[in-house]
Amino acid sequence: MLRLTEIKLPLDHPPEALRAAILQRLGVRDDALLAVRIFKRAYDARKKHALLLVYTVDVEVANEAALLKKFRNDAHVRPSPDMDYRFVGHAPDSLDERPLVVGFGPCGIFAALVLAQMGFKPIVLERGKAVRERTQDTWGLWRKKVVNPESNVQFGEGGAGTFSDGKLYSQIKDPRHLGRKVLTEFVKAGAPEEILYVSKPHIGTFRLVSMVEAMRHEIEQLGGEIRFEQRVTDVLIEDGRVAGVVLASGETLKSRHVVLALGHSARDTFEMLHARGVHLEAKPFSIGFRIEHPQSLIDRARLGPNAGNPLLGAADYKLVHHAKNGRTVYSFCMCPGGTVVAATSEPGRVVTNGMSQYSRNERNANAGIVVGITPADFPGDDPLAGIRLQRELEARAFVLGGGDYQAPGQLVGDFLAGKPSTELGSVEPSYKPGVHLTDLATALPPFAIEAIREALPAFDKQIQGFAMKDAVLTGVETRTSSPVRITRGDDFQSLNVKGLYPAGEGAGYAGGILSAGVDGIKVAEAVARDVLGLEAAQ
Ligand code: FAD
Structure with a gap:
């Protein structure tokens, strides 16, 4: 070829x-x-x-x-390069131990799938519910203002990306074409074939739900086990090596290989790992707002006379601005033709994010407009300080939003003029359960507000109308990536606890569905190598 x-x-x-x-x-x-x-x-x-x-x-x-x-x-x-995926080995018939995978988001799904395909019969422990029950709980917040801390946009089968735009691209280096393995498995599970060849594939929420179920069935058919509503509350460590985990029910599961695919919102689990002495570090992430514009404005600016062409779909954008105060402002997780979603996993807090359906035909485009922050901005220098900052900002957003899970919002014109909004203009915000108009100036640290105020007019030069006065900002966007890294060595194991495999977004090794899936594959391979006594990968 x-x-x-x-x-x-x-x-x-x-x-x-x-x-x-x-x-x-x-x-x-x-x-x-x-x-x-x-x-x-x-x-x-x-x-x-x-x-x-x-x-x-x-x-x-x-x-x-x-x-x-x-x-x-x-x-x-x-x-043509050889892009076929090859397993690093196969489990012996007399397998005396089953690896544990904590978390069933994209990383845990691929770790478990590849382990199962190699014959390792993993046991997956997921704190949330199976995806259809989880959907009901997620809608519970959007429709009835009720947060279920164990079953929500962040937690449950499919992980954080289930109610999402399902964008499936990433900028990771991928010399082994593992991203292709992820996309191929998604197609096997029911994703449209086009994700294999369009440059920016996406699948939207509805399809993700049934794909996640199909992948669960494959893991089970291969001898794996998926247990829902099983929160890991402790890790057993003996002589510097993991020996198993303890569940909220009190049950103990023994294993010398535990994959931690926790996602970025498992704050209680990060706290537990820190208390157990597992090596963690604070890491940079970003904070900001969601912005909503009419999708037609973005289409016109990006595609000119070709706006609306079905081959191109709803237009997206990617924007970056280096502000005078040294901060970088950028668009994050842009969702064409989508909706802004309530994405908190904790009561008394408000967090925004975005999702869409495959058709991307909602009237608004939304994206995070976020500012990069580093541990130097955190309130303290311990590994968990970033989590404290997230919680503080999310609790403040809850209060600014009126204390009933509405998101605090402001029109871009008012935000730039420094005055509170009292009335919506031509852009109807999509966030459910609703938007409470206010002044967002106190929702983020002053440096972030200053940088975003500078960035919006700069973005308007690239996308005419971006700083239109009626565009709506809602907040806060705090779950952009993990605030901690569970540091691992070249063998993919925790720096100080052997047999513990920190993986995916929560551990700081992925950002997005595709890269989390790729990391899941790498970690599954590392577990297999360790069990089989093979040399570590280069
Ligand atoms: P997660 O998906 O977060 O999965 C972690 C799992 O671990 C969760 O299911 C959780 O319940 C479980 N867990 C945590 N702690 C425990 C415990 N103690 N015991 C048992 N289980 C536990 N990315 C994209 O690439 N494209 C997009 O379009 C996109 N849109 C998004 C939209 C929204 C609304 C959100 C919230 C995220 C979006 N993302 C998107 C980001 C993407 O979802 C994440 O990058 C990805 O899901 C990370 O995968 P993960 O498997 O590492 O972690």
């Missing part, structure tokens, strides 16, 4: 134009082109009036060696 990159065609090209372009590019006759598979389809929107689709294709040709020779100096014609 040959991989051809940078094949550019007009947005409205007929299907046969791609084959013609490949033939022309390679200079071969039609009968020499045996098969064509689209590997990636992106678009180049720099010239809005002549928007181009950019293809990467894998082709089977009759005369591959000759063509490789002919194009030896052409970086856009290369042998």
Whole structure:
């Protein structure tokens, strides 16, 4: 197979134009082109009036060696890389111990799936409920203002990304193409095939729910076990090695291999690990607000006359501004055609995030507008200080929102003018259970407010209308990534507790669904290597 990159065609090209372009590019006759598979389809929107689709294709040709020779100096014609996934080993028949996986978000799902596929029969312990029951609890907050601290947007089958936009791309380095394994498993579980080739795949919330169930069934069929409503409250450590975990029910499960795929909101579990002496560090994360605009404004700004083209879908954006006070402000988890969601896992706190359906056809676009902070900004220098800051900001947002789980909100025009909002304009905010208009100036530390006030007009220069006075800010956005790192060594094990495998977003080794899934695979491999006595991966 040959991989051809940078094949550019007009947005409205007929299907046969791609084959013609490949033939022309390679200079071969039609009968020499045996098969064509689209590997990636992106678009180049720099010239809005002549928007181009950019293809990467894998082709089977009759005369591959000759063509490789002919194009030896052409970086856009290369042998297709081998992207098949290979297991590092298989469990022996006489398995005397089952690995434990704590958490069933994307990281725990992939850790458990790959362990199960290798025959290790993992036991998964998830504090929340199975996904359909969890959905009811999540809606309980959105519709009835009731928070279930064990079953919510953050906790339960599928993890934090279940009620999300389901964006499936990441900027991680992935020389082993593990992201491909994640996407392939998602397709097996019911995701649309296109996630394998569009440049910014997403699946939306509804599909994620049934995909998560399908993956649970596969793990179970392979001998794994998934236990819901089983919160891990303690880890057993003997001579510097993990020996098992204790559950909230008091039950003890023994194992010398425990994967911690906790997500970034498992604050009580981080506290327990710290108390047990597991090495943790405070790490940077970001804080800010959600912003909502009409999706049509973003479409027009990004796609010009091609706005609304079904091949392009609802437009997204990614913005960065380096403020004069040294802070960086950026857009985070942008959800085209989506809704802002109440994402707290703790009573008496308000947190925003965003989600969408596959169709992305809600009227508003939303994104976090967040400011990077470091441990130097935290109230204290212990590993848990970032959690205290998050809690403080989330509790303040609860009060500013009126104390009944509405999000505090402000129009962008008023925020920039420094006056409270009293009335909505043309943008109807989507956050449920509702938005309480106020002044957001005290919702974040002054440096963050200052940086966001500077960034919004700067973003308006890139997306005309971004700082429109009626756009709505809601807050607070605090769960952008984990405030702690459960540091691990090259063998993927905790620095000071052998057999403990910190993984995914909560441990500080992933950010987003795809990278959490990839990290889950790596950790599953590390567990397998340790059990099988294989050399650590390089
Ligand atoms: P999590 O998904 O957080 O899973 C951790 C699991 O561990 C949870 O289910 C939790 O219940 C369980 N757990 C925690 N403590 C314990 C314990 N003590 N005992 C037992 N179980 C425990 N990312 C994207 O890439 N694209 C998006 O579009 C996107 N949108 C998002 C929208 C929302 C509303 C949210 C909240 C997040 C979104 N994210 C998105 C981020 C993404 O969800 C996370 O990066 C990802 O889920 C992290 O995966 P994880 O498996 O490491 O952790």
